Amino acid sequence: MHPPISPASPSARIDELREQIRYHEHRYYVLDDPEITDAEYDALVRALQKLEDEHPELRTPDSPTQRVGGKPREGFQKSAHSSAMLSLDNALDEAELRAFDNRVRELLNGAAFQYVAELKMDGLSMAARFADGTFRQAITRGDGEIGEDVTENARTIRSMPLTVKRQEAFEVRGEVVMNRRSFDKLNAARDESGQSRFANPRNAAAGSLRVLEPAITASRTLDYYVYFVLEDGRPAFPSHWESLDWLAGQGFKVNAKRKLCANVEEVLEFIRHYEGERETLPYDIDGVVIKIDSIEQQIALGYTAKAPRWAIAFKYAARQAETEVEGISLQVGRTGALTPVAYLRPVEVGGVTVSRATLHNEDEIERLELQIGDTVVIERSGDVIPKVVRVKMQGSTRQRFSMPTTCPVCGGHVVREEGEAASRCINANCPARLRESILHFASRSVMNIDGVGDALVEQLVSRGIVKSVADIYDLTADIVASLDRMGQKSAENIIRNIERSKTLPMPRVLSGLQIRFVGERTAELLAEQLGSLDIIADATAAELQTCPEIGPKVAESILAFFSEAENRKLLERLRGYGLQFEHTVKRKKSGPAAGFTFVLTGTLPTMTRDEAKAQIEAAGGKVVGSVSSKTSYLVAGEEAGSKLDKARTLNIPILDEAGLIQLLVRTEE
Ligand code: IVH
Numbered sequence: 269m270h271p272p273i274s275p276a277s278p279s280a281r282i283d284e285l286r287e288q289i290r291y292h293e294h295r296y297y298v299l300d301d302p303e304i305t306d307a308e309y310d311a312l313v314r315a316l317q318k319l320e321d322e323h324p325e326l327r328t329p330d331s332p333t334q335r336v337g338g339k340p341r342e343g344f345q346k347s348a349h350s351s352a353m354l355s356l357d358n359a360l361d362e363a364e365l366r367a368f369d370n371r372v373r374e375l376l377n378g379a380a381f382q383y384v385a386e387l388k389m390d391g392l393s394m395a396a397r398f399a400d401g402t403f404r405q406a407i408t409r410g411d412g413e414i415g416e417d418v419t420e421n422a423r424t425i426r427s428m429p430l431t432v433k434r435q436e437a438f439e440v441r442g443e444v445v446m447n448r449r450s451f452d453k454l455n456a457a458r459d460e461s462g463q464s465r466f467a468n469p470r471n472a473a474a475g476s477l478r479v480l481e482p483a484i485t486a487s488r489t490l491d492y493y494v495y496f497v498l499e500d501g502r503p504a505f506p507s508h509w510e511s512l513d514w515l516a517g518q519g520f521k522v523n524a525k526r527k528l529c530a531n532v533e534e535v536l537e538f539i540r541h542y543e544g545e546r547e548t549l550p551y552d553i554d555g556v557v558i559k560i561d562s563i564e565q566q567i568a569l570g571y572t573a574k575a576p577r578w579a580i581a582f583k584y585a586a587r588q589a590e591t592e593v594e595g596i597s598l599q600v601g602r603t604g605a606l607t608p609v610a611y612l613r614p615v616e617v618g619g620v621t622v623s624r625a626t627l628h629n630e631d632e633i634e635r636l637e638l639q640i641g642d643t644v645v646i647e648r649s650g651d652v653i654p655k656v657v658r659v660k661m662q663g664s665t666r667q668r669f670s671m672p673t674t675c676p677v678c679g680g681h682v683v684r685e686e687g688e689a690a691s692r693c694i695n696a697n698c699p700a701r702l703r704e705s706i707l708h709f710a711s712r713s714v715m716n717i718d719g720v721g722d723a724l725v726e727q728l729v730s731r732g733i734v735k736s737v738a739d740i741y742d743l744t745a746d747i748v749a750s751l752d753r754m755g756q757k758s759a760e761n762i763i764r765n766i767e768r769s770k771t772l773p774m775p776r777v778l779s780g781l782q783i784r785f786v787g788e789r790t791a792e793l794l795a796e797q798l799g800s801l802d803i804i805a806d807a808t809a810a811e812l813q814t815c816p817e818i819g820p821k822v823a824e825s826i827l828a829f830f831s832e833a834e835n836r837k838l839l840e841r842l843r844g845y846g847l848q849f850e851h852t853v854k855r856k857k858s859g860p861a862a863g864f865t866f867v868l869t870g871t872l873p874t875m876t877r878d879e880a881k882a883q884i885e886a887a888g889g890k891v892v893g894s895v896s897s898k899t900s901y902l903v904a905g906e907e908a909g910s911k912l913d914k915a916r917t918l919n920i921p922i923l924d925e926a927g928l929i930q931l932l933v934r935t936e937e
Contacts, residue, residue: 859888
């Protein structure tokens with residue numbers, strides 16, 4: 269039996285939770301390499317929140333709970349920078365970069381030197397001040413001399429460390445960015461709620477940082493990448509490269525895509541490499557920043573009136589081009605949304621011929637004041653389909669676009685609901701909707717059925733072979749082989765891929781159902797929280813909302829979906845084919861509690877059952893429902909019943925809450 273262990277003091281427990289949360293935030297938001305699930309992380313934050321609510325005197329501004337964003341304010345205070353936040357001179361091509369290199373070599377009188385090449389992140393620059401090991405203040409660039417104090421908003425950025433090892437005061441400077449995924453999600457949500465779209469991730473980042481309500485910033489998933497550290501307004505290390513390593517060591521997000529270059533040729537190699545990689549990066553970049561590594565040499569080179577002589581920004585050519593809009597047609601998506609697409613006179617943009625560009629929705633066409641016949645500027649970024657940036661010149665003959673009242677594919681009614689940006693075909697049997705929904709179901713990130721592409725789905729739908737996603741599982745090699753341009757061998761491959769999809773984890777099945785607002789991530793979160801598809805299908809709105817990130821709107825949509833008899837039938841058919849309905853949790857193999865099985869019973873003094881479970885799982889342990897000879901520990905709170913008796917008879921060690929914490933911490937040493 270365990271010796272009696274005194275309960276940890278609330279303040280010790282708070283410290284411990286904060287340390288764990290900080291560790292996991294750093295893993296997730298800075299290193300992009302999480303060790304625990306989102307649900308486990310949320311449970312830790314909730315446990316801390318609860319203790320802080322009970323002991324408000326122990327709440328501090330550097331606590332991870334303070335990232336949620338406090339009260340809105342009236343306006344921003346102005347604040348002066350410790351030294352000017354300058355911008356950089358640009359080099360627009362190789363010749364301009366070489367001219368910069370020649371100038372530097374001349375000014376340094378032939379002395380040896382190195383360059384540091386970094387990506388030029390496309391966001392907005394911000395300074396952040398630290399003292400006594402804590403984050404104190406954040407200021408936007410403003411006019412370079414005076415910026416706006418955005419401290420409370422910056423606190424909500426998860427990659428901004430709220431505590432650092434260094435105690436002496438210092439300042440960092442870097443870029444606030446929004447990655448493309450968050451940007452797309454944000455715009456999709458704005459479409460849904462009828463708000464205007466942000467034009468690009470930079471505007472979205474700026475619009476999210478400079479809002480008076482920190483809770484809005486908190487909801488927008490921004491990132492802070494730093495590239496400078498200053499002490500009393502001056503560089504703190506003898507070389508820039510060292511300062512970047514030091515910043516990463518303090519817990520800041522520093523872009524790992526950087527290089528110490530011996531000469532301009534190596535710089536050019538770096539530039540060309542990332543020009544090619546540009547589209548695959550998760551965030552927008554608009555060039556490469558090149559700096560002299562040695563701070564002594566930086567000082568020797570000095571500044572012009574507006575920019576340093578020791579650095580330059582190499583700008584990538586914007587992937588834009590001008591062309592004429594020859595027509596606008598509509599695409600029907602799987603939710604029935606009608607997306608207007610501009611048909612363009614083909615034009616080359618960054619090595620690719622473009623003949624179509626998305627216009628998103630009716631409001632977007634209105635915002636652009638676009639008509640057929642106009643000459644427009646189009647832009648290609650990470651997206652597959654380029655977009656129209658603006659109208660360059662009105663056409664001599666113009667034709668206005670208007671949304672039809674019937675679906676161009678099936679003739680069904682088109683409706684635009686109040687507060688929505690999208691117009692939708694409301695015919696549930698619209699073949700275009702069906703086609704898109706089958707393609708989505710079979711796509712790589714959902715059921716990953718290789719071979720089920722455009723041409724095949726088109727035939728399956730138009731011949732009436734597939735009327736619902738479940739019909740895919742009734743296909744045979746003979747049926748598939750009977751379609752145009754399809755051999756026996758590829759038909760057999762497709763059937764094998766369909767078979768294999770049945771083993772894919774439950775969240776994929778859930779996102780394959782195409783419930784509104786339930787994409788891959790939400791499906792993961794629901795699966796982690798609720799465990800099985802049946803539980804999710806029968807959950808109440810309140811139960812659904814115990815899940816992180818699920819609000820009333822999403823819960824409502826899930827309820828509505830499962831209240832439809834047709835959808836229930838679909839579910840039963842998928843079960844019948846043997847698709848996965850249970851969520852198999854990825855368990856950690858290491859951690860202080862790895863290999864131990866716990867049973868929880870009774871009421872614990874500070875933790876809820878879920879919180880205790882999350883803590884155990886975060887430490888690699890397993891929690892099960894009933895006591896057996898395989899149980900490693902019973903964790904018993906007040907009013908523990910039969911499980912306690914059973915554990916006693918089986919001689920299983922019994923822990924109280926403090927004992928549990930002790931165990932999770934002790935074995936960590
Ligand atoms: S150094 C005095 N490094 O680009 C030196 N800037 O055109 C100033 N930027 O205002 C900046 N990534 O907003 C630097 N790795 C990077 C950067 C970067 C993006 C932005 C920053 C700056 C602008 C200069």
